[in-house]
Amino acid sequence: MESNTLHHATETRLPLETLLAALGPSAVLWGADIPERNHNDYSGLQPSPPLAVVRPADTAGVATALRICHAHGVPVVPQGGMTGLCGGARAAPGQVALSLERLVGIEELDAAAATMTVLAGTPLEAIQQAATAAGFFCPLDLGARGSCAIGGNLATNAGGNRVIRYGMAREMVLGIEVVLPDGTVVTSLNKMIKNNAGFDLKHLFIGSEGTLGIITRVVLKLFPQPASTMMAVCALRSYADVLALLNSARQNMGPLLSAFEVMWPDYWQFAMRHAPGVRNPFPGDETNYGAYVLVEALGTDPVQDAPRFERWLEGLMDTGAVPNAALAQSLADGKAFWRIRDASGELHPVWPQHLAFDVGLPVARMDEYASRCRQALQAQFPGVQSLFYGHIGDGNLHIIVYQPAADSQPKDQVNALVYGLVREYGGTVSAEHGIGTLKREWLGHARAPEEIALMRLIKNAIDPKALLNPGKVL
Template structure:
């Protein structure tokens, strides 16, 4: 049977089984032809939009029988090309699998369908008196299933962990349409292999997540935010230790901005102000510290006393503490100003890497110098979730028709390998980082990944060409 015949037979079977949920050729909506990676749009063979888990299973059974590749799609906010379906592949969108199925106050869990936007999950948790700590800039668009398939991180990893740390149960559909459901609500469950971890972080290459049971947490009753100036990176490390020791479990974010990032954010992004402008000097680093507490009467004074000690003993040269919700938003606005950098550097190159915390500043200095020396006119800024080992880099070369991605990748990922870091801290591998996977994983690890892939998807129909 030829490939075209197999495709036609698969499409016919899909139409018979799923009817109007199947879109072919020009019927495929424009939004399903790309993700947020910046790569060129594609033209999938078809797009399937099942209404339930049974529809997902039926679609996979048909595609498996005919050897047609399937690319799962959630909110399409991924940055690594992991949700782009090619001309001989079928995009399987989970956008109709939405809804909060249950909130169990006794077990502090939520059972939710995979296509549900993260912000809906957050709002439902809040309405029930709980807190969903997973938070990303794309919260209004990204789907919880996609968050889990890429093991998303975000701003509060230092306290609550990555996405996988918030999951108790998973339902997933395998390549052949088999539904594996383990909607466990128990934190302690050591009955054999913990299979949910096969699917979390594997980017839809081992199975498609359709439901999940999430852990919920107590809703914070108080929020404290401070912006701290540091003389150098050594001071940043002292501050991190002091925050862990002095704030304990209240510490929820520790965001560091190097001076190049700070200057760009506060001087060039409209609406962002520099709270240290009055002292007329620059510092070696800037740190946003956030703490979440449960006792408003005590948490604020404790936080301010902790910060005051660091100012009094000379650890910090300057700091400002939020006094209102407007202050909190303004402080976070400096850290989130990176979302506007595309207006200043159109088509800029963005990187998400992980490094040992102690090496981050040395890496930033060497990386910035190497980019400037090897790519004349290339500027770079550094910032990130330093408390959990994650650095973001934005690079841009002026005066060129196209940004030198391959050359910049060589420099940035080459240094990552030298420092024993990872080429992806929280955004996955997809297609864009696949060639660099060996910089962060050993040959033995990659071989084991391929063994798992071959065992669960022997026909290689689930998101082929992604990750490994």
């Protein structure tokens, strides 16, 4: 037994020493030097220290690290901003965490092509700010903007607040550079919108959650900077009225419509009671509405856009289609409206260890799903609390479930209930957060056996040793 232990220790030391010699002491951390942030993402799983953390400074360093680990049969887990919610960046003992924290920076902003080339570890907010400073707009936006990295955003095909207008993260990418599990570098930093020269390989890696390759550089498509922002919060009687409002917004706002966020009464009441800094935009109105909607439109004509938005909203109120609405009169008002929608970030102090779900459903049946899910939760777990809210316009529903006074949350049973209904309604178990490890067993609820088999075929072809982010997705 002792000889086996010594043999294992020697085998473990070999790749670390090789990595250290190739990359230098600043790039290889192990033992007590591994930062706690590399032990876990935001998934709520138990922290797990990796064998080592490798922090390459460039693409060549990533390739070297993967080549060495591949030769020694050591699994590698890519890590970005560590803001993922599904365990996709969590390394197990004996695995090397490859952090992109040093691959930070904006390499080029091409005004003629309206593109930006960035390193994969660059925080999303830094990209947004650089685009704004150059007179452009990066529309990808999510709550973790200050700490999430663009490489992780692409690896999970992040969604966020403006999918209804700009699409998912993959829609904003023209080219990428990626390092394969064996250290091969594939550089395809295309800046052209039209490029049909063979397979569009970037889509293999966007959304693959680091299981096929590690993204190191990205060419992002930029957009014109909005010259006007219009926003309102609408109180509606029913979900049928929500669908009517969505249709009206699409018809009247057209491409200006950038966000359509729906909050069911349970979520709205939670935000009003528990989220610090949130104020009710309908003071004195005690009506129990059936739904609340935040509508945002981004325009290019500051003279015409705001009056057009106001006329549209006033017309709906005059006909009674919208019983009550609050129009943002300033930037501060707009931020206050978004604070209501972002109140989910205040859940942890109030509902510790709550269960969070990110599902996709047919828009027309979303309220039916929410009603059935809420009733089933109450029947199976008396006294359970649940909140429903989401982007809706792009078919994304978020669900929060919490069992008060429980020693531990009934995670497995709630998962089976929520995802079982998702399958019944023809939805997806992950709308924008990926699969990771937390949703791996439920992948078959959203993908056919033939689709999963094809995923395995691609994984086996690119990573036959199964060393890159093993155990994730599949």
